[in-house]
Amino acid sequence: MASHEPRFRVRFTWVHGAALLIAAFVAAPLYWMAVSSLKPQDEIGANPPTVWPDHATLANYRDAFVENNFGVYLLNSAVVSVTATILVLGLSTFAGYALARLPLRGKAPVMISLLMISLFPTIALAAPLFLLMRDLGWLNSYQGLIIVYAALNVPFAVWILRNFFLGIPKEMEEVAWVDGASPLRTVLTIIIPQAAPGVFTAAIFTFTACWTEFLIALTLNTADRFRTMPVGLALFGSQFTVPYGTIFAAATVSVLPIALLVLVFRRAVVSGLTSGAVKG
Amino acid sequence: MSDDLPEGAPPAGGPPPDDAGTPSYVPRGDTAGGVRGSTAATAAPPGGEGGRLRRAGRHQSLLERRFARMGWFFAAPALVVVLAVTLFPIGFSVAMSLSDVTVSSNGFHLSGVTTDNYTLLLGSARWQHALAFTVLYTVGTVVAELVLGTLIALVLERLSGSRGWMMALLLLPWAMITVVSAQLWAYMYNGVYGVLTAVSEGLTGEARQFLGTPGPAILSMAAADVWKTTPFVAIIVLAGLMMLPKDVVEAAKVDGAGAWTAFWRVRLPLLRPALVIAVLFRILQAFGIFDLPFVLTGGGPGNATESLALLGWQVMFTNLDFGPGAAVAASTAGLVLVGCLLFLRAFKARVGDEESTA
Numbered sequence: 129m130a131s132h133e134p135r136f137r138v139r140f141t142w143v144h145g146a147a148l149l150i151a152a153f154v155a156a157p158l159y160w161m162a163v164s165s166l167k168p169q170d171e172i173g174a175n176p177p178t179v180w181p182d183h184a185t186l187a188n189y190r191d192a193f194v195e196n197n198f199g200v201y202l203l204n205s206a207v208v209s210v211t212a213t214i215l216v217l218g219l220s221t222f223a224g225y226a227l228a229r230l231p232l233r234g235k236a237p238v239m240i241s242l243l244m245i246s247l248f249p250t251i252a253l254a255a256p257l258f259l260l261m262r263d264l265g266w267l268n269s270y271q272g273l274i275i276v277y278a279a280l281n282v283p284f285a286v287w288i289l290r291n292f293f294l295g296i297p298k299e300m301e302e303v304a305w306v307d308g309a310s311p312l313r314t315v316l317t318i319i320i321p322q323a324a325p326g327v328f329t330a331a332i333f334t335f336t337a338c339w340t341e342f343l344i345a346l347t348l349n350t351a352d353r354f355r356t357m358p359v360g361l362a363l364f365g366s367q368f369t370v371p372y373g374t375i376f377a378a379a380t381v382s383v384l385p386i387a388l389l390v391l392v393f394r395r396a397v398v399s400g401l402t403s404g405a406v407k408g
Numbered sequence: 409m410s411d412d413l414p415e416g417a418p419p420a421g422g423p424p425p426d427d428a429g430t431p432s433y434v435p436r437g438d439t440a441g442g443v444r445g446s447t448a449a450t451a452a453p454p455g456g457e458g459g460r461l462r463r464a465g466r467h468q469s470l471l472e473r474r475f476a477r478m479g480w481f482f483a484a485p486a487l488v489v490v491l492a493v494t495l496f497p498i499g500f501s502v503a504m505s506l507s508d509v510t511v512s513s514n515g516f517h518l519s520g521v522t523t524d525n526y527t528l529l530l531g532s533a534r535w536q537h538a539l540a541f542t543v544l545y546t547v548g549t550v551v552a553e554l555v556l557g558t559l560i561a562l563v564l565e566r567l568s569g570s571r572g573w574m575m576a577l578l579l580l581p582w583a584m585i586t587v588v589s590a591q592l593w594a595y596m597y598n599g600v601y602g603v604l605t606a607v608s609e610g611l612t613g614e615a616r617q618f619l620g621t622p623g624p625a626i627l628s629m630a631a632a633d634v635w636k637t638t639p640f641v642a643i644i645v646l647a648g649l650m651m652l653p654k655d656v657v658e659a660a661k662v663d664g665a666g667a668w669t670a671f672w673r674v675r676l677p678l679l680r681p682a683l684v685i686a687v688l689f690r691i692l693q694a695f696g697i698f699d700l701p702f703v704l705t706g707g708g709p710g711n712a713t714e715s716l717a718l719l720g721w722q723v724m725f726t727n728l729d730f731g732p733g734a735a736v737a738a739s740t741a742g743l744v745l746v747g748c749l750l751f752l753r754a755f756k757a758r759v760g761d762e763e764s765t766a
Contacts, residue, residue: 255504389583390583
């Protein structure tokens with residue numbers, strides 16, 4: 129509720145000054161990206177650079193989508209990320225529940241292995257996965273990337289969901305068990321409805337990770353038609369000039385979905401970030 | 409743990425604690441009063457106390473066994489997918505690194521068992537440099553991010569009104585595609601028209617070449633990394649700060665500790681679990697760094713910013729030397745694992761054990 133103190137009583141302290149500095153430090157490059165995406169080609173290379181474009185234009189956006197294949201990259205990233213996220217949630221909700229609540233032996237080793245795997249350097253997987261996908265005929269496909277992304281993100285999603293399930297009061301499940309409900313029924317009727325926020329947090333993390341992944345996508349999907357956005361953005365342009373205007377137009381578009389997710393669901397993201405950290 | 413699941417007193421007249429399919433554990437003639445309240449039961453144990461305890465144990469183990477079966481059934485699909493896509497390739501990577509790999513149109517052919525690939529690695533100046541760079545880069549960025557992130561978290565903790573927006577802003581670089589931030593920094597560092605070049609010229613009178621020489625290139629790449637991931641550390645530390653018990657800090661103040669002492673001696677030690685995980689995540693990420701040097705510097709100038717992951721990828725997919733490349737990749741993964749285990753050991757962190765600490 130509104131405070132009774134009038135607004136002008138709020139004093140500007142060193143904390144506000146420091147916060148402004150931090151905000152500027154974080155926001156300045158983002159500002160530069162967005163502004164540069166509006167600059168015509170000659171102004172992109174202007175020396176000294178202009179803080180606001182003299183002739184703001186949307187030509188770079190048109191270039192990215194029409195002249196370059198940016199729309200294709202965007203679609204590829206969306207298909208792969210969304211499908212992988214759904215797959216991860218399906219697998220991790222049950223696994224997370226089992227590891228949180230059901231009496232399994234060896235939970236701790238399983239959880240530690242999952243944490244290790246979730247942050248394993250993907251370079252060690254690149255060549256064997258390349259071979260595997262080649263033998264399956266899944267290089268330059270959606271399914272190849274989807275299955276790999278799903279597997280790489282299940283571990284962290286299980287961590288998030290397990291920590292979330294540990295925070296749900298046990299009583300409702302216990303009543304269900306005593307009433308003779310099977311674990312499957314308990315999960316479907318009691319846990320899943322309560323788990324929405326946790327599932328949502330895991331979804332944001334998985335989606336973000338798939339959306340930004342580079343190494344595996346670079347290795348498995350080399351054909352232009354199947355490139356994801358990070359790969360497309362890294363390989364944009366000719367050998368001699370880097371078309372920064374076009375890149376930043378594309379980059380600004382690529383940041384938007386994530387920015388929207390983060391801004392709207394800030395709480396879920398923060399709780400996900402910290403569920404691994406603070407409780408461990 | 410789950411050993412407290414069905415124990416205790418179910419409500420009087422409540423249903424039997426297990427389904428009708430397995431009633432054998434319920435002693436005959438004991439069904440009326442037996443399950444009601446453990447105090448009443450121990451007061452008049454028909455089979456002695458030992459019998460009752462044993463029955464309670466068996467009762468749990470039956471339920472537990474049934475639930476454990478379901479548990480593995482729940483967990484198996486996830487674990488199978490993870491193992492198939494990670495463990496098998498890791499094994500294959502190690503196998504490749506230990507044999508002669510020939511590539512033909514029919515695929516890869518592994519022959520013999522040899523340590524040649526690793527011998528080649530150890531003697532290679534390029535690998536030694538990549539190793540030194542990766543270790544230095546990891547330590548440098550993680551320390552910088554930890555210090556800066558903690559400072560930012562301390563500022564944000566004091567900021568009451570607009571903290572939400574600040575946190576949203578801080579999440580943006582972290583959630584950004586690394587390739588995008590690499591392109592952005594490459595543009596800002598550009599020697600001719602980069603904004604940072606112009607700013608440095610305005611401040612010092614000379615145009616600085618950020619990416620042209622090894623030393624500045626390494627620092628510039630580290631700065632781009634610090635910009636992207638310090639906010640992540642700050643948010644984890646902030647969450648840790650907000651979960652600290654208030655009374656402990658208050659008590660320290662009552663005991664005459666200044667703000668600095670209270671932070672250094674009381675709050676920082678309590679923050680350790682949060683910091684350990686944040687640092688662990690960052691070490692793992694920084695050690696495997698690939699996309700930032702790939703886009704920002706291409707590993708250059710020379711091989712100055714070539715990380716182990718970038719080297720491994722280039723040896724495998726540019727030079728098509730899969731044996732030595734696999735040796736680079738496998739040794740990178742091995743070093744990460746050993747480093748993390750040592751780190752966890754040094755800080756006595758108990759990961760995966762939070763039921764006892766939560």
